[in-house]
Amino acid sequence: MSLPHILLGLLEEPASGYDIKCEFEQSLSFFWSAALAQIYPALKKLEKDxxxxxWQEPSEKGPARTVYQQTEKGREAFRDWLEEGPQLNTERRAYLAQAYFLAQSRAPDEPRSFYEQLRDDFRARANRLTALEDVWRDDHGPAFPDNLTGQALYEHMTFDLGQRVFRLYVDWAEDCLARIDGAEKD
Incomplete structure (x- = not known):
C-alpha cells in the first residue's frame, strides 16, 4: 500500500490537504498514518504526474485553500492498484522488535510495564473502533451491519477487522503478562 494510492482513493471527492489529514485521523489511522509533511509533497507529485x-477556494478562516481531486488518469491508476490484489507486505512493528529484546532491559520491571502499556494502548484502539461502530449502528438502524452497501460496506469490513485484531492483541498482551508472572515465580 502506498500513500499516493490512499490519497487517490480519498480524492474521489474534492478535498484539501487538511481535509485529508482529518480523514486519516478519524478513520484511516487504525491501519495507516500520514502527517501533513508527507501528504502535501505526495499531492504535489500526484498533480505533477x-x-x-x-484549484484555490476562498476560506472563511483565512487565506484561500488548495482543493484537490483525482483526474480520470488518477482514477484509472487507483483502480489498477485496487485490481492488483492484496498487497501483503511485511509490516514493520517497532514494538515487536522491542519485545524481542526485553530480556536485555536494565530495569527488572520493564517487561511487565511494557506489556501493560501495550495492552492499554490496544484496548484504547479497540474501544475507539467500538465507539465508531456504535455511531454507525445508530445511523443505520437495527439491520446494521447487514444493510450496508457501497463504500460504507467496505469501510465497515475494514473497521471490523481492526476491532478483531486489537481485541486479539489485548488478549495476547494479557497472556504475555501472565507468562511474565509465571516466569518470575520460578
Missing amino acids: GLVTS
Whole structure:
C-alpha cells in the first residue's frame, strides 16, 4: 500500500490537504498514518504526474485553500492498484522488535510495564473502533451491519477487522503478562 494510492482513493471527492489529514485521523489511522509533511509533497507529485488536479477556494478562516481531486488518469491508476490484489507486505512493528529484546532491559520491571502499556494502548484502539461502530449502528438502524452497501460496506469490513485484531492483541498482551508472572515465580 502506498500513500499516493490512499490519497487517490480519498480524492474521489474534492478535498484539501487538511481535509485529508482529518480523514486519516478519524478513520484511516487504525491501519495507516500520514502527517501533513508527507501528504502535501505526495499531492504535489500526484498533480505533477497528472493524477490529481487542484484549484484555490476562498476560506472563511483565512487565506484561500488548495482543493484537490483525482483526474480520470488518477482514477484509472487507483483502480489498477485496487485490481492488483492484496498487497501483503511485511509490516514493520517497532514494538515487536522491542519485545524481542526485553530480556536485555536494565530495569527488572520493564517487561511487565511494557506489556501493560501495550495492552492499554490496544484496548484504547479497540474501544475507539467500538465507539465508531456504535455511531454507525445508530445511523443505520437495527439491520446494521447487514444493510450496508457501497463504500460504507467496505469501510465497515475494514473497521471490523481492526476491532478483531486489537481485541486479539489485548488478549495476547494479557497472556504475555501472565507468562511474565509465571516466569518470575520460578
